[in-house]
Structures are given as structure tokens and as C-alpha cells.
Amino acid sequence: MKADPAVQRRLLDLAAVDAELARVTHRRRTLPEIAEIAEAEQQVRAKQDALVAVETTLTDLDRDVKRQETEIDQVRARGERDRKLMQSGSVGAKQLTELEHELATIQRRQGILEDDLLELMERREAMEADANFARVELDKATEKLEDAKRRRDAALADLESTETKRTAERSTMARGFPDDLLKVYDRQREQRGIGAAAFQSRRCGACRIELDSGAVSKLKEAAADEVVRCEECGAILVRIGEPRA
Incomplete structure (x- = not known):
């Protein structure tokens, strides 16, 4: 799946809103x-x-x-x-x-x-x-x-x-996201709680796990408009900087 890098970065804004909504739900219960x-x-x-x-x-x-x-x-x-x-x-x-x-x-x-x-x-x-x-x-x-x-x-x-x-x-x-990208994001969020997260310094922002060198190399090789996901948790990884091997 492909999506404009700018569109992918906007997933982080959506994830931030979803995280706040999740906190509201959790706080209401607790x-x-x-x-x-x-x-x-x-x-x-x-x-x-x-x-x-x-x-x-x-x-x-x-x-x-x-x-x-x-x-x-x-x-x-x-x-x-x-x-x-x-x-x-x-x-x-x-x-x-x-x-x-x-x-x-x-x-x-x-x-x-x-x-x-x-x-x-x-x-x-x-x-x-x-x-x-x-x-x-x-x-x-x-x-x-x-x-x-x-x-x-x-x-x-x-x-x-x-x-x-x-x-x-x-x-x-x-409404600003392609339907296929939004479906993947929403499905991941429903299953694991976080649909998309930033990828920085070899680490997935969703599961906080540092990826191995092989996974980092694949991310480096992927085109900028390629939608990539964490091999550990499945979250969409938004590359906001050059991943380092």
C-alpha cells in the first residue's frame, strides 16, 4: 500500500487524537x-x-x-x-x-x-x-x-x-485519508490500541521495541510513499527521519 509521505505524517495527528479519546474512556472508567x-x-x-x-x-x-x-x-x-x-x-x-x-x-x-x-x-x-x-x-x-x-x-x-x-x-x-489507509489504521488501532506511530532511532513508537538491523534495512530500502508496518506490533510506522542501520 502506498500513501503520500505527508498523508502518512498526518496519521500521527490522528493517532494523537485517538490516544486522547482512549485516555478519556479509560479515565471515565477509573x-x-x-x-x-x-x-x-x-x-x-x-x-x-x-x-x-x-x-x-x-x-x-x-x-x-x-x-x-x-x-x-x-x-x-x-x-x-x-x-x-x-x-x-x-x-x-x-x-x-x-x-x-x-x-x-x-x-x-x-x-x-x-x-x-x-x-x-x-x-x-x-x-x-x-x-x-x-x-x-x-x-x-x-x-x-x-x-x-x-x-x-x-x-x-x-x-x-x-x-x-x-x-x-x-x-x-x-476524511483527509484514503479509505484503504484509514481501514488499515482503524483495524490496527482496534486490535492493538495504537494504529500508527513514529519510527525514530530504530524504535517503534507504538510498542517501544527497538527493531533489529534487518528490519531497519527494509525500512531504509522502502520507498518514501510505501506504507510500512512494525514487524513486532503491526502499527503503521511513520518515518519522520532517516532510519539508521
């Missing part, structure tokens, strides 16, 4: 923000689980407090009823004695219940503090996640802009 987001999402889920656990315990304590308060109210009401009955003077001595014993029992029971309620209230206060802490931690984790997403979106927007610009540039450049 943005550090992607891993940061995954970790932040895991942290948010963990903080959410922690908050749910604390709030569940807090709900249970609220239920226990309400039940305890109800029982205390019932005991107080019974004690108040017994006191009124004792003060009414309508009961006999035996019943009065029984009421005194019952009232003493009720008072002891009320004391135990109130102590238990106090303990529940203290536990609830501590759990409320834990819940507030868990909410703050969740807010921090959520903000960190949103910040990473904003930075990812900004980076992706920059990459999208670069890709759009370079894709349009490539489309314009590609």
Missing part, C-alpha cells in the same frame, strides 16, 4: 470518585442501619416508659381509693387493718415502679443522645457522598466535553 462514591455509599448504608437500630431501641423504650407510667397511675389510683375508703369511717376494724396492709403493699409497689421508671427514663435519655449522634454521623456520611457525586459529575462533564470536541475533530481529520 475516576477516583467512582471508588470514593462506592465507599461513601457503603458508609451511608452503615450509618442508616445504625440509626435504625438506635431508633428502634428508642421506640421500644418509649413503649416501656408509657406502660410503666400507666401501671404507676393504676397503682396510685388504687392507693388513693384505699385512702379515701379508710378516711370515710365506713369500714370496720378488720377491714381497716386489711386496707392498711394493702396500702403499704401498694406504696412499696409504687416505689419499685417509680424506680424502674427512673431507670427507663435515664436509658431513654442516653439512647436519645445516641440517636442524635447517629443522625449527625448519617448527615456527615450523606454530605460526603453528595460531594463525591458532585465531583464525579463535574469530572464526567469535562470528559464529555473533551470527547465531543475530539470526536468531531477526528471525524474531520479522518
Whole structure:
């Protein structure tokens, strides 16, 4: 295959654009923000689980407090009823004695219940503090996640802009090459990543391998308009200077 040396040199410009497009594709897949987001999402889920656990315990304590308060109210009401009955003077001595014993029992029971309620209230206060802490931690984790997403979106927007610009540039450049040369270039690029590279100082710019003397001699003997390729990687070699044996 033959192509004007100037046309072959323009392949290097096309290769540079393709290399930038490849870097855009690679960077899009490997943005550090992607891993940061995954970790932040895991942290948010963990903080959410922690908050749910604390709030569940807090709900249970609220239920226990309400039940305890109800029982205390019932005991107080019974004690108040017994006191009124004792003060009414309508009961006999035996019943009065029984009421005194019952009232003493009720008072002891009320004391135990109130102590238990106090303990529940203290536990609830501590759990409320834990819940507030868990909410703050969740807010921090959520903000960190949103910040990473904003930075990812900004980076992706920059990459999208670069890709759009370079894709349009490539489309314009590609129209300046013969179809057969462009097909060879594109096929090589799809297979090996680089379609064309400069040949300088016995070295292929694509695979970076230094060619042996035989390969260099063939390049020297090839006409300037002959399209030559690297024997190692297959890339089109653009001779931008005289190869030396």
C-alpha cells in the first residue's frame, strides 16, 4: 500500500487524537470518585442501619416508659381509693387493718415502679443522645457522598466535553485519508490500541521495541510513499527521519 509521505505524517495527528479519546474512556472508567462514591455509599448504608437500630431501641423504650407510667397511675389510683375508703369511717376494724396492709403493699409497689421508671427514663435519655449522634454521623456520611457525586459529575462533564470536541475533530481529520489507509489504521488501532506511530532511532513508537538491523534495512530500502508496518506490533510506522542501520 502506498500513501503520500505527508498523508502518512498526518496519521500521527490522528493517532494523537485517538490516544486522547482512549485516555478519556479509560479515565471515565477509573475516576477516583467512582471508588470514593462506592465507599461513601457503603458508609451511608452503615450509618442508616445504625440509626435504625438506635431508633428502634428508642421506640421500644418509649413503649416501656408509657406502660410503666400507666401501671404507676393504676397503682396510685388504687392507693388513693384505699385512702379515701379508710378516711370515710365506713369500714370496720378488720377491714381497716386489711386496707392498711394493702396500702403499704401498694406504696412499696409504687416505689419499685417509680424506680424502674427512673431507670427507663435515664436509658431513654442516653439512647436519645445516641440517636442524635447517629443522625449527625448519617448527615456527615450523606454530605460526603453528595460531594463525591458532585465531583464525579463535574469530572464526567469535562470528559464529555473533551470527547465531543475530539470526536468531531477526528471525524474531520479522518476524511483527509484514503479509505484503504484509514481501514488499515482503524483495524490496527482496534486490535492493538495504537494504529500508527513514529519510527525514530530504530524504535517503534507504538510498542517501544527497538527493531533489529534487518528490519531497519527494509525500512531504509522502502520507498518514501510505501506504507510500512512494525514487524513486532503491526502499527503503521511513520518515518519522520532517516532510519539508521
